[in-house]
Structure formats: structure tokens, C-alpha cells
Amino acid sequence: MARNAAVQRRRVLLGHLLRSVLSVALLTGLYYVSPLEGGFGITTVLTLVLGLAVFGLLTAWQINAISHAQFPRMRALEALATGVPLFLILFSATYYLLADQDPSSFSEPLTRTDALYFTITTFATVGFGDIVPTNQGSRVLVTAQMVADLILIGVIAKALVGAIKIGMHRRSSQAPGLEDDP
Template structure:
């Protein structure tokens, strides 16, 4: 019976890991394949607004799903592995389109990888060095991302982890005194 439980635990962990990995791979592929060469304009603003709306809807759906999940801790990690990359790719796509349509917005022209690098740099708050926003538009967009980063790190993460705690309570307090992400009740 112990062996069967261990197999089940490994299968559950693997399933959550594979879904999270597949989400990141799919989002990365979509980012690099999406037709973003339209330049900065109403389409760029619409992309940013719709992308952030999709992020908000995804997060709300994930919060609800986590509270009902069989394994709330693993579901929370899986949700973060989907939501954070989506958030970063939305801003990265916007920076790429801005750089392409308004040369000189940044200290250097941004390709998709450079735009992703810049986005992660802003998100991680490690500061600027090699790529910086130079124009007012670039600085406004970067400031908007910084504010949104605070919301993501503070409010969204709190909501996801609050949902995880609610899911754990729903399961009857599983996880008391157990490792932080996976325990026998959860996998």
C-alpha cells in the first residue's frame, strides 16, 4: 500500500509539473510567434489592455479553482507558473512593439528577447544598466509596469496563497507541520 501511495504522489507531482512546464513553453512559443510587427498605436494599447484583462481573468479563475482543488498547494504553484509568465509576456510584447515603431524609445532597439529581458529586469527590480527607457512614452509604460508589478507581487500573490489556504482548510486542515508544498494528504 505504501508503494502505491508513493506512485500516486509521484504521478500527481509529475502531472502538476508537466502542466506548469507546458504552460510556460506554450506562452513562450506564442510570444515568439505572435505577429507583433504592427508598430505602436491603438493595437499596442489594445494588446496591453486585453493582455492584462486576460491575466486578471486567469488569476480570478485560478483563485476559484485553487480553493476547490484536490491539491491546493500544487495548484497554487501551477497557477503562478502560468500567471507570472503571461504577465511578463504581455509587457514584453508591448515594449517590443513600442521599440519597433518609435525608434529611440529605449537606449537600444529591442528585439523580442531584449524586450523580455527588459521586462524581467523591471519585474525583478534589479535596476537598469544596459537598456533604459529614453522617451516619455517608454518611461510612462515602464512606470505602469512597475506599478502593475507591485499589484502582481502583493495583491495577486496574496489572493493565490489565500485561496491555497482556503483550499487547505476545506480539506480539513491538511498540511499542519508538513513540508511547505507537498504532503501525504496533498500528493
Template sequence: MGRSFFKNHREAIRSTLRSLLTSAVLVTLYYLLPLDKAFTPTTVVALVGGIAAVALLLAWQIREITRAARPELRAMEALATSAPLYMLLFATVYYLMERSAPGSFSETLTRTDALYFTVTVLSTVGFGDITARSETARVLVTGQMTVNVLLIGVAARLLVSAVQQGRQQQGAPEPGARGDGLPFEK
């Protein structure tokens, strides 16, 4: 095996480790940051601002993906930052809401419960063990579902397009574009 294989392998490992570390740091911050403020209209404004910040971060990352030497690895890193940040924004709001207005959900939410609920809503699984009970909670959950559809549909398409554009700028063939039906080089 040539140097190129080992160099690519090392880059993939480094990118994977950076992605895991980024996600771990974000989740650790979620559990360690003091979340003792009350849920107020300012919280909703902060959530909207946070979603806008994630959108701007994603836009910047898409630009960087198109310029990266390994756009697929850069896209993985972009997801490892954007997705947890997005989920942790909603988990924080749900946690603060339950602390400020007990009964907003079918059970008292710990930070873990709030994160679990957020991921359940994001994945559209909806087990039903935790449900939004108050009108405010239902409005926020409905908002999350709406943004989820946009995030999954639009953001995923933009990331894939950025990877394709990055490969084209490098003159690299798309997987399966060699004409022999094989997705990888021999």
C-alpha cells in the same frame, strides 16, 4: 512506501510538467507570432485588456485552487500560466514600441531584449543596460512597475489564501499544524 506516496509523487510530476509545458508554449508563441504591427494607442488598449484578462484568469484560477484536490499543485500551475502571460504582454508592447518609435529605449530591442527588459523591471533588479528613453516608454514602464507591485503583493497573497482555503475544505492540516513541530507526515 505506500501507494499514496507514489500517487502524490506522480501528481506532483504531472503538475510540474504541465506548468513547464504551459510556460514553454507561451514563450514559443511569443517568438513565433508575427509582431509586425505598429505601436499605436490601440496597442496600449490591448495591453490594458490583456492585463485585465490576466487578472480574470487569475481570479478563475484562485477559485479552482480552492476546489482542487491538491491546491498547492494547482497554485503552481496558475503561476506557470499567469506570470509568463503577464510578462509576455509587456515584452510584446516594448518590442512593438521600439519598432514603431526607434530610440524609445537605450538600444534597439529584439524580442529577447524586450523579454529581458520586462523581467528585469519585474524583478526590480534594474541593471541599467536597457533604459526607457522616450516619455511614452517611461510611462509604460512606470505602469508595469505599478502593476508589478500589485501582482506580487496582492496576487501572491490571494494564491496563498486560496491554497489555505482549499486545504481547510479538505480537512487537511496546514504544514506544521500537527502540534509536534514537524511539517510533514512520517
């Protein structure tokens, strides 16, 4: 009986890890193959805002799913593996389009990889060095990302932790002694 539970936990862990890796790979692959054309304009800004709204709705749905999941901590990791890359790719695509239309927006031309690198550098708050925003428009956009990063790290992380606690409490009341870590 304990052996079957251990096999089931390993299977669940593998499933969560596999979905997480596939999610990151799919989102990154879509970023590299999507036709990012047309330059930077109101459509790009609206697409970023719409994408951030979708990110917010996805996060709200994920928080609800975590609180009802059999393994809330694993479900939260899977949610992060979907949400964070989506968030980063939204800004990366925006930076790429801005740099493509106005090469003076950054200290050097940006390829998709450069834009992704810059986005992750900004997200990780390790500071700027080789690529920096050089005009008011790019600085406003980078500042918006920094504010969104703080919201993501603070508010959403707190919400995910809260959902995990709710899920763990719900599980322990339904099946005492059930471990979350597969």
C-alpha cells in the same frame, strides 16, 4: 496502501510540474512566433489592457480552482507558471512594438529577446543598466508595468496564499491527515 498513495502523489506532482513547464514553453514559444507587426499605437495599448484584463480573469479563475483543488499548493504553483509568463509576455510584446516603431524609446534597439529581458529585469526590480527607457512614452509604459508588478506581487500573491489556505482547510475537513505535498 501507503505505497499506492506515494505513487499517486508522485504522479500528481509530475503532472503539475509537466503542465507548468509546458505552459511556460507554450507561452514563450507563442511570443516568439506571433506576428508582432503594425507598430505601437492605440491598438497596442488596447491589446495590452485587454490582455491584462484576461490575466485578471485567469487569476480569479485560478484562485477559485486552487481553493477546490486536491493539492492546493501544487495547483498554485501551476497557476503561477501560467499567469506570470503571460503577464511578462504582454509587456514584452508591447515594449517590442514600441521600440520597433520608435527606436529612440529605449537606449538600444530591442529584439524580442531584448524586450523579454528588459521586462523580466523590470519585474525582478534589479534595476536598469544596459537597456533603459529614454522618452516619456516608454517611461510611462515602464512605470505602468512597475505598478502592475507591485499589484501582482502583493495583492495576487496574498490571494493565492488565501486560496491555498481555504483549499487546505477544505481538504483537511474532508479527509483528515491527507498531505498536500505529493
